[in-house]
Amino acid sequence: MATKKKPFVKLQCFDCKRVNYFSRKSKQKKGEKKLELKKFCKWCRKQTTHKETKK
Numbered sequence: 001m002a003t004k005k006k007p008f009v010k011l012q013c014f015d016c017k018r019v020n021y022f023s024r025k026s027k028q029k030k031g032e033k034k035l036e037l038k039k040f041c042k043w044c045r046k047q048t049t050h051k052e053t054k055k
């Protein structure tokens with residue numbers, strides 16, 4: 001059996017578009033809804049909205 005790939009998502013600062021965080025996607029049954037988190041961005045030096053992005 002091949003090992004399953006863990007779904008990884010990048011969290012991208014909505015302000016500066018830099019990827020600051022990585023997250024493993026939790027089992028969301030709500031489907032298509034994208035992850036959105038308030039995180040501190042060291043580039044913006046403030047809390048910004050970080051959105052899930054793919055590759």
Ligand SMILES: [Zn+2]
Nearest residue numbers: 013016041044
């Ligand atoms: Zn930023």
